[in-house]
Each structure stands twice: as C-alpha cells, then as structure tokens.
Amino acid sequence: MSAETETGTGAGAGATRIHNIGYRNYEGPRLGRAYARRSLYSQSLRGAYGLGRSAKSKVLPMILFAVMCLPAAIIVAVAVSTNLKTLPLDYTRYAIVTQAVIGLYLAAQAPQSVSRDLRFKTVPLYFSRPIERIDYVVAKYGAMVSALFVLTAAPLVILYVGSLLAKMDFVDQTKGFGQGLASVALLSLLFGGIGLVMAALTPRRGFGVAAVIATLTISYGAVSTVQAIAWQTDTIGAVKWLGLFSPVTLIDGVQTAFLGATSAFPGEAGPSAGVGVIYLLVVLALVFGSYAVLMRRYRKVGL
Numbered sequence: 001m002s003a004e005t006e007t008g009t010g011a012g013a014g015a016t017r018i019h020n021i022g023y024r025n026y027e028g029p030r031l032g033r034a035y036a037r038r039s040l041y042s043q044s045l046r047g048a049y050g051l052g053r054s055a056k057s058k059v060l061p062m063i064l065f066a067v068m069c070l071p072a073a074i075i076v077a078v079a080v081s082t083n084l085k086t087l088p089l090d091y092t093r094y095a096i097v098t099q100a101v102i103g104l105y106l107a108a109q110a111p112q113s114v115s116r117d118l119r120f121k122t123v124p125l126y127f128s129r130p131i132e133r134i135d136y137v138v139a140k141y142g143a144m145v146s147a148l149f150v151l152t153a154a155p156l157v158i159l160y161v162g163s164l165l166a167k168m169d170f171v172d173q174t175k176g177f178g179q180g181l182a183s184v185a186l187l188s189l190l191f192g193g194i195g196l197v198m199a200a201l202t203p204r205r206g207f208g209v210a211a212v213i214a215t216l217t218i219s220y221g222a223v224s225t226v227q228a229i230a231w232q233t234d235t236i237g238a239v240k241w242l243g244l245f246s247p248v249t250l251i252d253g254v255q256t257a258f259l260g261a262t263s264a265f266p267g268e269a270g271p272s273a274g275v276g277v278i279y280l281l282v283v284l285a286l287v288f289g290s291y292a293v294l295m296r297r298y299r300k301v302g303l
Contacts, residue, residue: 030130037135040126044143048109049150057112064105065151068098072155076162086172087163091180092261094159095152095187099248102191103216105151106144110195111208113140118203123298137294145192152184179259187251190283191216193290194247200297220248231266240271244282253279 043052049065050058075089095102117123126136160177164170198215199208223246230238243249243265255261257276262268271279 033130033132033135036131037139040131040136040139041143041146044113044140045146048113048143048147060108061105064101064108065154067101068105068151069155069158071098072158072162076158076165079162079166079168084166085168087159087168087176089159090261091156091159091176092183092255092259093264094155094180095184096248096252096264098155099220100217102148102152102187103213106148106191106195106216107209107212109147110144110192110199110212111205113144114196114200115203115205115208118200119205133295133298137291137298141192141196141291141294144196145188148188148192149185152187153181156180156184179255179261183251183255183259183261186254186283189287190247190251193287193294197290197293197297200294216247219246222246223249228266231269236267236269239265239267239269240275243271244279247286250279250283250286254283 046052047057049061071089072094075087078084079087089097117126123136127133156177159180160173163173194215195212198211201211202208223242227239227242227249230236230242240253243253249265252261252264253271254276256263256265256270257273257279261270263270
C-alpha cells in the first residue's frame, strides 16, 4: 500500500488518494525466536562440515574428519586381528595425541562460522529478525561445540565398537569410553569458545585462522617445551602448574585428575585431584569468559 497527496484544485487541496499496489499480509504462523535460533544452529553446524555449501567447502572438513578416524580404525583392525585384551591407546589419550588435527579443524571452521558474517556485515540483518544477540551467540557457540564433539567423539565410538568386537572386557571398555566422552565434551566447550573468540575479533578470515593456530598449537608447544626443561632441571613441582597456560594441557590435567587418564606431561607428572580442581576452575572460567567476550563483541557489531 502507498499514499499519495494531491494538490490539484479539482479534488481539493490536500486530498489523499490510496493506491493498491498488490502487497499481501502474511497470515501464516509466526515461529519466533526459538525457531530462528534452532535454524541458525542447524545451519552453522551443517556449514562446519560443508553441508549445504559447495563441493570445495566440504573437502577440508571431511579430510580432517577422516584423518581423525583413520588411526582409530587401524587400532581396531590390529586389536581384532591379534586378539589384544586391551586397546593400545586409551580413550582419554586419543584427543591429546590428535590435538594438531583438532586445532587445524577449528582454525578452518571457526572463522568460516563468524568471520564471514562480520566481513559481509550481515550480523545486523540477523538482529533485524526476531532474534537477539544472545540467540546468535548461543547458536554459533553451540554449533561449534557440537561440530568439535562430532569430530572428537567419532573415533572413540570406533574404538569402543572395535573393543567389543575384539571381546575385550565390557565393563572396562564402557568405563573408558564414558571417560573419553566426558573429556572430549569438555575439550569441545573450551576449544569452541576460544576459537570463536579469536575468529570474531577480526572480519579477515586469514587473521582468524592464524590467531586460532597460535592460541592452540603454539601455546601447547611452548608450554610443553618449558615443562620438559623444568623436568630436566629437577623442578618437578613446576610441571603441573605450567600446564595451566595452554588449552591442550588444561584438558590433559583435568582428565588426569578426575578421569583416570595417564598424563602426557613429562614423567607423567600430572596434577593431583587437589590441583585438578584449579585446572577445572580455569577451564570453566575460560568457557564462561569466552561466552562473555562474544556477547560483548556482538553488542557492538550488531548495531
């Protein structure tokens, strides 16, 4: 509909004529914020594996997913063919061993999830719909965490099924599988938050990739090196405290203290339960801190 004001003397000065130009009112259901939030979550999760996008976008995430699962498949094949009684690699150790692959996946997909919205200035369009800042952040965070959990849990499922096929002890394998799932769930929460924060700080995807790699990979290499030096110089007590300064070693410390894992620290000098509480508190602080930073970031860019 539109309104036009006539100034001609025949119809009278100031007369208004209404023209029907064919717009129709929407009379269907209004699905609201919850539906919009679920749709954004689903779209972001599918996009993390290139689903619904071009074939080129599927190549890297699918290759990394296959690389994550391949060692598990090989371990299962060896265990079944040689009648092993236990798996040569614990469930809780798998993500630590393959942390480089996890870091590459996060570096590739976190910027894809949020940097493009910033670069093409589509965030205000999201907020013009019945969706608010918290909905956007929760959907993006949840999708990234879910994508990482799929990436890290799938190999554990392969290991668990393989252990049952090899007729290993059901109780021990189920317990180890549960501990492994708890570990990768915590890892997904921590890595997902850190990755999105790094990616959301810049609309340039390349900068986001470099920031994620630096935060995860370089920090792990630096902390591991300093831990090794501390161990060689008999400063053994410092090893467990140095682990607080890298996301990977934080997860290693938590699962060592509470999930019965064998630590990857030098000399397997992982934290005790008492120190493990501090590790867990730091992990939770980083998770909630990442959420708070994302909320603050999108308070500005959403206007």
